[in-house]
Structures are given as C-alpha cells and as structure tokens.
Amino acid sequence: MKLKFLGGCNEIGRSAILVDDKILIDYGLRPSDPPEIPLLSSSIAPRTVILSHAHLDHSGMVPSLMNRGRRPEVFMTPVTRDLTQLMARDTIKVGKEQGFVFFGEEDIRQLDEHTHLVAYGARRPLNGADYEFELHNAGHIPGSSAVYLRKESEDISLFYTGDIKMGPSRLMECAYPNAFPRADILLIESTYYDRDHRDRKELERAFIDSITETLNAGGNAIVPCFAIGRTQEIVMILHSYGLTPYIDGMGLSVFKLFKNHPSFVKDAEALNNAFADAQFVNTRRRKRALAEPSIIVTTAGMLNGGPVLYYLKQIHDDPRSKVLLTGYQIEGTNGRRLLDEGHVETEGELVRVTARVEQYDFSAHAGDTELKKLISRFCRNGTEVVFTVHGEHTNEFAAWARENYNCEAISPQNGEEFIIE
Numbered sequence: 088m089k090l091k092f093l094g095g096c097n098e099i100g101r102s103a104i105l106v107d108d109k110i111l112i113d114y115g116l117r118p119s120d121p122p123e124i125p126l127l128s129s130s131i132a133p134r135t136v137i138l139s140h141a142h143l144d145h146s147g148m149v150p151s152l153m154n155r156g157r158r159p160e161v162f163m164t165p166v167t168r169d170l171t172q173l174m175a176r177d178t179i180k181v182g183k184e185q186g187f188v189f190f191g192e193e194d195i196r197q198l199d200e201h202t203h204l205v206a207y208g209a210r211r212p213l214n215g216a217d218y219e220f221e222l223h224n225a226g227h228i229p230g231s232s233a234v235y236l237r238k239e240s241e242d243i244s245l246f247y248t249g250d251i252k253m254g255p256s257r258l259m260e261c262a263y264p265n266a267f268p269r270a271d272i273l274l275i276e277s278t279y280y281d282r283d284h285r286d287r288k289e290l291e292r293a294f295i296d297s298i299t300e301t302l303n304a305g306g307n308a309i310v311p312c313f314a315i316g317r318t319q320e321i322v323m324i325l326h327s328y329g330l331t332p333y334i335d336g337m338g339l340s341v342f343k344l345f346k347n348h349p350s351f352v353k354d355a356e357a358l359n360n361a362f363a364d365a366q367f368v369n370t371r372r373r374k375r376a377l378a379e380p381s382i383i384v385t386t387a388g389m390l391n392g393g394p395v396l397y398y399l400k401q402i403h404d405d406p407r408s409k410v411l412l413t414g415y416q417i418e419g420t421n422g423r424r425l426l427d428e429g430h431v432e433t434e435g436e437l438v439r440v441t442a443r444v445e446q447y448d449f450s451a452h453a454g455d456t457e458l459k460k461l462i463s464r465f466c467r468n469g470t471e472v473v474f475t476v477h478g479e480h481t482n483e484f485a486a487w488a489r490e491n492y493n494c495e496a497i498s499p500q501n502g503e504e505f506i507i508e
C-alpha cells in the first residue's frame with residue numbers, strides 16, 4: 088500500500104492522504120488568509136474520495152476535484168454531505184471577498200451527484216472490490232468518521248482516526264475505540280498531543296461563572312464559535328444553566344441541518360430546546376444585541392472573518408465586556424494573534440482589544456491520555472506502522488510511540504510518500 092501525504096503533516100489544516108494514487112482520504116484547505124491547499128492539487132486524479140468529516144481543513148477542497156476530466160466518486164455520511172455543501176457555498180462567498188477561486192457552483196452540484204452516502208459500520212467495496220472500507224463514529228462533530236480501509240490483494244489495512252473525540256460533550260456521542268477493527272497501519276491525529284483537557288464539568292462551570300460575571304457587570308460576553316459543532320455545544324451548555332444567548336452567523340443554518348439528522352447527535356430534543364429558546368440576530372439587529380448585557384455566540388471560531396469581527400470592533404475597549412474563546416487557535420489566525428499580541432486584523436485595520444480575553448478548551452478532540460491509549464490499543468492488536476498527523480507536535484508524538492511500543496512510528500512531511508508491505 089502506498090501512502091502519499093499531500094497536507095496536514097506537522098500542521099493543522101489541508102488534510103489529504105492519497106492511497107495507491109487512487110483513493111483520497113480527506114481533501115481540506117487551511118482556512119488562513121489566503122487559504123493553503125494540499126500539494127499537487129492540479130495533478131492528482133483519484134477515482135475515489137472518502138471524506139472523514141465536514142470541517143474545512145478536511146473537506147474544503149473536495150468540490151475542486153469535480154472540475155477535472157474524470158470526476159471521482161465521493162463517500163461520506165449523510166450529515167457530512169449536507170454540511171460539506173453548505174461549507175462549500177460559504178467558501179465561494181469568502182473567496183469572492185478575499186480574492187480566491189478554487190471551484191464554482193457547478194462543481195458543488197457535481198459533487199452532490201457523485202456523493203454516495205455511507206452508514207457507520209457498513210462495509211463497502213471500492214474500485215472493483217480490491218479495496219473495502221468502513222466508517223466509524225469519531226465523536227468529533229455530527230457525521231464525523233474514522234476510516235478503515237483494507238486492500239484485498241495485499242492483505243493490508245489502515246485505520247485513519249480523522250479528528251476524534253472519546254470524552255464527553257453535550258452534542259455528541261463519543262467514539263468507542265473498542266468497536267474499531269484492528270489494522271496494520273494507524274494514521275492518528277495529534278492535535279492535543281502532550282495536553283490533556285480540563286474536566287468537562289469544571290470547565291463548563293468556570294465558563295458559566297465568567298459569563299454571569301460579565302452580565303452582572305453590564306457587559307457583553309462575545310463567544311466566538313465554529314459554526315459546526317461548537318456553536319451547538321455552547322448553546323446547549325448555556326441553555327442547561329438557564330442562559331439565553333443571541334446567535335449570529337452560520338451556526339444557525341448548521342443547527343437547522345442537524346435537525347434533519349437527529350440520529351447523529353446525542354440528544355436531539357435537548358438541542359432543539361436550546362435553540363428554540365435562543366434569539367437570532369441578523370445584520371440589522373446586531374446593534375440591539377449589544378445594547379444590553381448579553382451573550383453573543385457567533386462565528387468565526389478563530390476570528391478569521393464573520394460577524395464576530397463586528398462585535399469585536401464594538402466592544403474592543405469596553406472593560407465590562409469579554410471575549411470568551413471556545414477552542415484552540417491555530418497559528419496564523421486572528422484568534423492566535425489576539426492571544427499572543429492582543430489585537431486582530433480586519434480589512435487591513437488593526438483592532439487592539441483591551442477588553443478581557445479568556446480561552447476555554449471546549450475541544451472536540453481527544454486529549455493526550457486518550458490519544459496515547461488509542462495508539463496502545465492498536466499496537467497491542469498488531470498495528471506495526473503508526474503515522475502521526477494533524478498536529479503541531481507530530482514529531483514528538485511519533486518519538487513517544489517509538490519509545491513506548493514495538494512499532495514503527497513516523498511523523499510524515501507534506502509531500503512524502505511511503506510504501507508499506
């Protein structure tokens with residue numbers, strides 16, 4: 088089996104792994120300004136694409152594969168299909184503003200036509216049956232999957248975790264590694280290598296206390312969230328503590344889409360109730376949302392565009408108000424800039440933020456202990472080769488695996504190719 092890593096190595100963003108030049112697992116873009124795309128994007132010609140989940144850094148470039156001579160067949164869960172369509176349309180819109188074009192409306196339509204929906208646990212043949220694959224709930228966002236792929240003629244298999252979460256959340260049923268098949272090769276995400284998450288209940292309480300404090304002081308609590316997953320998680324948490332937020336941005340469309348797929352969330356009723364009580368803001372009502380002490384849950388989660396920048400501009404020097412980041416802020420984003428340098432950039436303008444900025448780790452990724460347990464589990468079951476991907480410390484993670492297990496552990500570089508026999 089030949090693996091070629093086209094992106095997502097030693098970085099978070101533009102995940103793309105090409106298997107035997109035929110099967111592409113994920114095809115993302117790194118949503119920086121300008122976005123970065125996987126290597127060899129104009130020359131690869133996969134016959135099949137398996138998509139782990141709809142986050143842009145995994146799915147963002149899939150529509151671009153439709154403007155080639157031969158269009159690949161694309162496999163994913165039903166929620167991932169709907170989300171990917173939504174995100175792709177947003178990418179076209181953002182591209183118009185920022186001056187990039189990777190695909191058009193027609194490619195999105197073609198993608199829909201070439202999409203095959205896959206249920207968790209259903210084994211499917213690929214490419215004339217020399218391969219078979221299966222998706223498993225990855226617990227990361229609705230529809231997210233880990234991918235098992237087996238090549239019949241070489242009797243070799245791989246397991247790709249995608250983005251995976253084993254711990255508790257309000258929105259998602261977590262991943263159950265005990266249900267995963269054994270595999271010869273493991274490709275594991277490394278986002279939280281060397282960092283464990285704080286206890287979820289404790290984290291929720293600290294977050295709620297801080298918001299209550301802000302409201303009591305007469306300020307606005309600005310809560311930047313990814314549209315997919317995080318917005319719904321945060322709205323559910325707030326609702327369970329009796330707090331009613333305003334919601335602005337794409338998180339609402341994503342919620343409406345989740346409503347069509349209740350089996351992909353843990354508690355559809357709790358999710359619906361939380362959104363039924365929330366208030367929705369459009370461009371015209373933004374001023375009103377700020378006119379009183381309020382909680383505003385808004386996109387983008389890493390502050391790279393979206394309505395959150397409007398709110399930041401309004402409250403940036405208000406000592407009563409707060410920005411409560413809800414996740415990891417990757418290098419090169421406004422969110423990271425805000426944490427490291429105390430300002431954000433919007434439309435060429437530098438906005439210095441003197442309002443309080445706090446960060447809460449509502450991560451949808453496995454923490455260090457869980458990642459290590461996962462490697463341990465696979466290696467005990469016969470995995471011989473481990474690739475650490477999707478992280479900023481993949482080298483250290485691979486070194487840890489080599490030291491602790493009798494496996495070959497590799498932190499691949501973008502563009503590197505490996506043949507495993």
Ligand SMILES: [Zn+2]
Nearest residue numbers: 140142227250
């Ligand atoms: Zn993700």
